[in-house]
Amino acid sequence: MMTARELTDLIEAGERRIGWARRSMPVLTAIAARFADERPLDGLRVAACLHVTAETAVLMGALRAGGAEIALAASNPLSTQDDVAAALGGYGIAVRARAGVDMETYYRHIHQTLDVPPDIVLDDGGDLVNILHTQRSELAVRGGCEATTTGIIRLRQMAAEGALRFPVVAVNDTRTKRMFDNRxxxxxxxxxxxxxxxxxxxxxxxxxxxxxxxxxxxxxxxxxxxxxxxxxxxxxxxxxxxxxxxxxxxxxxxxxxxxxxxxxxxxxxxxxxxxxxxxxxxxxxxxxxxxxxxxxxxxxxxxxxxxxxxxxxxxxxxxxxxxxxxxxxxxxxxxxxxxxAAEGHPAAVMDMSFSAEALAVAWLAGEADRLPPGVYDVPADIDAEVARLKLAATGIAIDALTAEQEDYLHSWRAGS
Structure with a gap:
């Protein structure tokens, strides 16, 4: 049993780790500030099965700022950063994760995130969605996001067989995710x-x-x-x-x-x-x-x-x-x-992936009830917005099309 002093030390260590990650995540930090003003997720219950790392904590903070109630479990028994998990509790996020747990505890934690029925689920690999379809099918989930290739392979197979019960956004398939996070x-x-x-x-x-x-x-x-x-x-x-x-x-x-x-x-x-x-x-x-x-x-x-x-x-x-x-x-x-054996992807990379995921959750909050079950791409304007914000945050400028160039690209009548 951890003493009060040890718990306090663990929380403080987690807060320092999260603060360090946030320094390299300017896009998600800006989205969190926007969410705090607009509150697009008010009343929304989110269940997440993700790697419990400092970068994930910044994402959870952004969703919380937007008004969401969040329950978080780990998507890998060995990936949890215990100090981050402890610190997240102070943000009003229910965390069910601990480093090195056995598989029985791992799955129990996922089930616990579903005990308060969620509206939206965030998955990393497909375990949460699998449980929703095999063991907790009574829960009426409105939509979800999936962040890995592995999970999306499973989801597309479920959709092809008519087994998928709600719309899921394939966050992994955005250009910003594949090019930068994956590569x-x-x-x-x-x-x-x-x-x-x-x-x-x-x-x-x-x-x-x-x-x-x-x-x-x-x-x-x-x-x-x-x-x-x-x-x-x-x-x-x-x-x-x-x-x-x-x-x-x-x-x-x-x-x-x-x-x-x-x-x-x-x-x-x-x-x-x-x-x-x-x-x-x-x-x-x-x-x-x-x-x-x-x-x-x-x-x-x-x-x-x-x-x-x-x-x-x-x-x-x-x-x-x-x-x-x-x-x-x-x-x-x-x-x-x-x-x-390491700390996962650099925070600067996760800034783009988690920004796309945060914006996809906000999009789902407004669109999920109009979407039939299936796997959906992240809207192209979200992907482009994340890239634009990242360029701006890093001080990189690119060209813009002239009116003549726009006309040329959208006309078939111009010859060579």
Missing amino acids: YGTGQSTLDGIMRATNALLAGRTVVVAGFGFCGRGVAERAKGLGARVIVTEIDPVKGLDAALQGYEVLPMGRAAEVGDVFVTVTGNRDVVRGEHLAAMKDGVILANAGHFDVEIDVRALEALADSVNYGVRPNVDEYVLADGRRLLLLAEGRLVNLT
Whole structure:
């Protein structure tokens, strides 16, 4: 049991962490000030299942400023920053999250966010929406937002099968999210997590990146920039060709497994690194996941291969020793390495993603009752507004079209 003094210290540490993040989130801070004046979310109940980090706290503060009543659970048992969770309670936000909880507690926390029936839900990976459709189907939710590729894949499948019961905005699919959060945020924070966990030198090492979407592209670019030889594995022929034309070696995982030193999965799918791949790997290989769930690396197969496991050889590093003495190093239990071994995306990147999400919530508040169930793109004007605000906050100016240019772009009659 924590003493009053320890709780006070934890809250103060969380407030400092949130304040530091807010310095790099001018767009969301400006939106929070606007929300405080306009109160677009008055009377709205929001249930959120997100990574409980300082950046998320700034988003929660913006929604609270707009009038929303908020309950927040973690979307990953290892990603919660306990000091931030403690500080959020002082903002009038009901937080059900604690670092390192078991899966039973993790799901209980999600259920607790739904005990006061929400109007809007915010999800990160699909667990909250899944529970709403499988275990809490009596709740009449008006709409939601989803912030990850993994979650949107699930939602589109639900919509295709006619199972989705309310409209959901695909926040992950905005240009500002994919270009900056997925590419630059995931790229930097993933390598940050790997280096914090292992203190490994990446220069001269062979880094295998599984998946060449926006996230995988970011990881590959950052690893290449640090002097690594980068191999890409893919199932999509267009993405595989793209990786090859960008100068990366492209191999099937079966061949990459034999030569890689560091493996990073970024696919949103399961069993990307399987037993046969693990069995072929060299001594000292580092295994990291930057996809959403802990299924991309087959941890059960790794456990079956190992003669023994040395847990916690370093913080967030478990060493699996095979029968022939080879050692495979699993980071963050196969969960998100960037949020478990590091602090997640830089706040400057999350400023754009969470600004789009805040504006999408306000849009949903007015539109959800007129929308049939389905997956919806964030309105283009919201995406453009976030980019304009970010440019202004960073002091960057761009050109504007002249009247003649506007006419030319909207006319088919002009010749060459």
